[in-house]
Amino acid sequence: MEVKSCCGKADGERPASVSDLQEEGKNAINSPMSPALADVHPEDTQLEENEERTMIDPTSKEDPKFKELVKVLLDWINDVLVEERIIVKQLEEDLYDGQVLQKLLEKLAGCKLNVAEVTQSEIGQKQKLQTVLEAVHDLLRPRGWALRWSVDSIHGKNLVAILHLLVSLAMHFRAPIRLPEHVTVQVVVVRKREGLLHSSHISEELTTTTEMMMGRFERDAFDTLFDHAPDKLSVVKKSLITFVNKHLNKLNLEVTELETQFADGVYLVLLMGLLEDYFVPLHNFYLTPESFDQKVHNVSFAFELMLDGGLKKPKARPEDVVNLDLKSTLRVLYNLFTKYKNVE
Numbered sequence: 001m002e003v004k005s006c007c008g009k010a011d012g013e014r015p016a017s018v019s020d021l022q023e024e025g026k027n028a029i030n031s032p033m034s035p036a037l038a039d040v041h042p043e044d045t046q047l048e049e050n051e052e053r054t055m056i057d058p059t060s061k062e063d064p065k066f067k068e069l070v071k072v073l074l075d076w077i078n079d080v081l082v083e084e085r086i087i088v089k090q091l092e093e094d095l096y097d098g099q100v101l102q103k104l105l106e107k108l109a110g111c112k113l114n115v116a117e118v119t120q121s122e123i124g125q126k127q128k129l130q131t132v133l134e135a136v137h138d139l140l141r142p143r144g145w146a147l148r149w150s151v152d153s154i155h156g157k158n159l160v161a162i163l164h165l166l167v168s169l170a171m172h173f174r175a176p177i178r179l180p181e182h183v184t185v186q187v188v189v190v191r192k193r194e195g196l197l198h199s200s201h202i203s204e205e206l207t208t209t210t211e212m213m214m215g216r217f218e219r220d221a222f223d224t225l226f227d228h229a230p231d232k233l234s235v236v237k238k239s240l241i242t243f244v245n246k247h248l249n250k251l252n253l254e255v256t257e258l259e260t261q262f263a264d265g266v267y268l269v270l271l272m273g274l275l276e277d278y279f280v281p282l283h284n285f286y287l288t289p290e291s292f293d294q295k296v297h298n299v300s301f302a303f304e305l306m307l308d309g310g311l312k313k314p315k316a317r318p319e320d321v322v323n324l325d326l327k328s329t330l331r332v333l334y335n336l337f338t339k340y341k342n343v344e
Helices: 018-030 064-080 091-095 099-109 122-143 151-155 159-172 221-228 230-251 266-276 292-308 318-322 326-340
Strands: 052-056 184-193 196-205
Touching (some): 064 091, 064 099, 091 099, 091 159, 292 318
16 A cells, blocks of 8 residues: 655655645545545554544645644643653654653643653553643633544644643643644544445634734733834833832832733632731742742732722733733732722
């Protein structure tokens, strides 16, 4: 059987044109007995009865937006892991065994996972992957995110599952990258029934809009301020700095930089205690947070205190504040200012 490479051509052949790839895609839909046209590796045809495999149609792999998504994620991973001297060149080949995913999560979350450093056996790899993915799920589940991957799909080098995982991690940790919008791929599903291979196509959405992915809210006065009246921004910042220092000075604390000094959540928690006139027990938050998650915990806890105080839910995500997003921090502080500006 002719083996196709990832760019839709057999070794030694001329590169397939776009029309060739489109023709292959059409044939794969019309002919249930020809999954090999859809970039199938030899092992993908060795299925048990009723077993199925999925793979990306070659036409989708040639899409510029798909290529951009893969490149952006590759560059991001390599930037995060530069100190580990890890270089990822191909997502499905370098991430399937859990080794790189472990290092990536540890670096992003500032944690240490209890797993074997290097394991060669398939059982060992899957055990490591299980531990890593459980840690990922613990981060994402409370936020209600759909988990569109599994140990078997990642270990099986399912690129769609790996991309879903990486996009979710990039969004959760507010990665300093811009994901291309509306990336959708055609996925070929190959099933074995009564000894014969059958294929079908489904569309899989990998990214939506930046606003939806990053949790943006409707536009408000701060959007207008940033876009059309940046000269007034310094006035707003000065007013808020005066407001917060009026209260934080009681604890001999002072703020000069709004975006950085509230990023770990400590001042937000202390400020809420001062405004509502109560002592916040130290075991409820991290006084000297070190990891991203600890900082997010602090900001989330401060948001809970705001809700308890009768304030509306802040129009920002805790992750935005932790990642030094000035507009998000200003929204939170202005919310406090409007309620407590007359509090002595």
